[in-house]
Amino acid sequence: MPRSCLVLFSGGLDSILACKVLQEQGIVVRGLKFISPFFSYDLIDDQRQRSYKEKIFQKYGIPVEVVDITPEYLKMVVAPKHGYGRYANPCVDCKILMVKKAVSLLDEFGASFVATGEVLGQRPMSQRRDTLRIIERDSGADGILLRPLSAKLLKETKPEIAGVVDRSRLLAITGRSRKEQIRLSRHFGITDYPAPAGGCVLADPILSKRFRKIFSLWPDFDAADCILAQTGRHFLMPGGSWLVVGRNKAENEAMETLLKDGDILLKARTCPGPLCILRRYKKGGDLVYSARICARYAKVSQLPVEIEARYKDGTICKKVQVQDIPDDRQIQGLMF
Ligand code: SF4
Structure with a gap:
């Protein structure tokens, strides 16, 4: 089992910390920055993508790949199997889609498992214990989905069992408090990071209504429609x-x-x-x-x-x- 993994990289503090915790153990980490018309779509532009990757590497020492998941995302967002959150945000299906995509890229990057910055109990819908399990199951990542920030509170994964990852050096963070993340960010010398949960327009109270209307009025909507809607x-x-x-x-x-x-x-x-x-x-x-x-x-x-x-x-x-x-x-x- 290669000591290499792909990490879902939103650019928020939790995803940065998940990468750093694994890197500290000598694991080769590659972040996957997913984009769709609902988040980070400015990175569709090659030049912006290049400077983003450079910036993240310089700031945090994390190599990042930008992955456009628009076609599969547009199909999913009209009728997410696990429903929407408060607005038009299909957080559980969104995570499933991203993890599934990461699993499909493991061979290409010579990696053996997927990691995320998810924290048990931090979000009401997508980070409950049962939901974390559903994400693992429905994404086809059984046993190879590691949440380094809450790992000690969760079932052991294959890379931990195989000794590829040292479980004792993972964390047991739970809940909404950011105290432990702030402590960790000091430990890693990270001072500059974006606020949590920013940037997904599906979770915007006004735009989400418009998106839902578009999904029902024009089922053949495309990425350009989603951009225009904003x-x-x-x-x-x-x-x-x-x-x-x-x-x-x-x-x-x-x-x-x-x-x-x-x-x-x-x-x-x-x-x-x-x-x-x-x-x-x-x-x-x-x-x-x-x-x-x-x-x-x-x-x-x-x-x-x-x-x-x-x-x-x-x-x-x-x-x-x-x-x-x-x-x-x-x-x-x-x-x-
Ligand atoms: S807020 Fe948006 S990007 Fe984040 S998990 Fe939910 S749907 Fe996905």
Whole structure:
């Protein structure tokens, strides 16, 4: 059994400590940083990925691989077997998926087991004793899933039994207190680490509602839809298309980069105003209504205002002369 493992690496303190505890025993550790449109998706960019890996290695001495799990994640997130947490966060199935993926990568990296920074009893849903066991079982990681921070409170794993990992040098952390983690971080000289549990938009109270709506309205949703859902004001138009209106300069700038084939970009021509994306437009009145909503958020000094609608390749789709602007009550009924 090689003295080498793959560690689920969120970048939070617990995952860093799990790596350090194992490294201290001389075990070769490689962190797996999973990305999906719901977390850490900025690392889809090669350049950012490179600098992230460099930063983590320089700071903590942990080599990290970035693994994109978008296709399997999008399938899972619509109907997670173990349900959602408080919002749209399918934490148990998310962990199962990540561990399963790590198990599938063991041979490629010459590793013999998987480790995580999970702490027994720290989270109500995903870190209970029975849930930790379910994650191990359903991910196909029976006996090869080690939680170094709580290992002494859990059943012995194969690497411990085989003497690859020294159980006596693992920990028995439990519960929500961070005291022991703070002590350990001092021990390892770690002073700079992100706050726990940040960064997953599925656990965001507002965005999670929007995601659930998208999952049910458009079962063929894709990564680009999940990214678009995180920017701007959103409207479900009477004809079934999806309008997104930029709320500020940064979002308006992002709009052009978020366009995909088939989208229509709307913008006021005769006054300053937001950029808007109309997605899933087929035909009917949604385009004109969207132009009216676009005008509602523009700095209109006098009517009519001309709203230009164009496709991603820049060709003009339509120019709409907006004569009347919908009132707030009409608009709010469409928002999601
Ligand atoms: S908060 Fe998000 S990333 Fe974290 S376990 Fe839950 S679903 Fe997965």
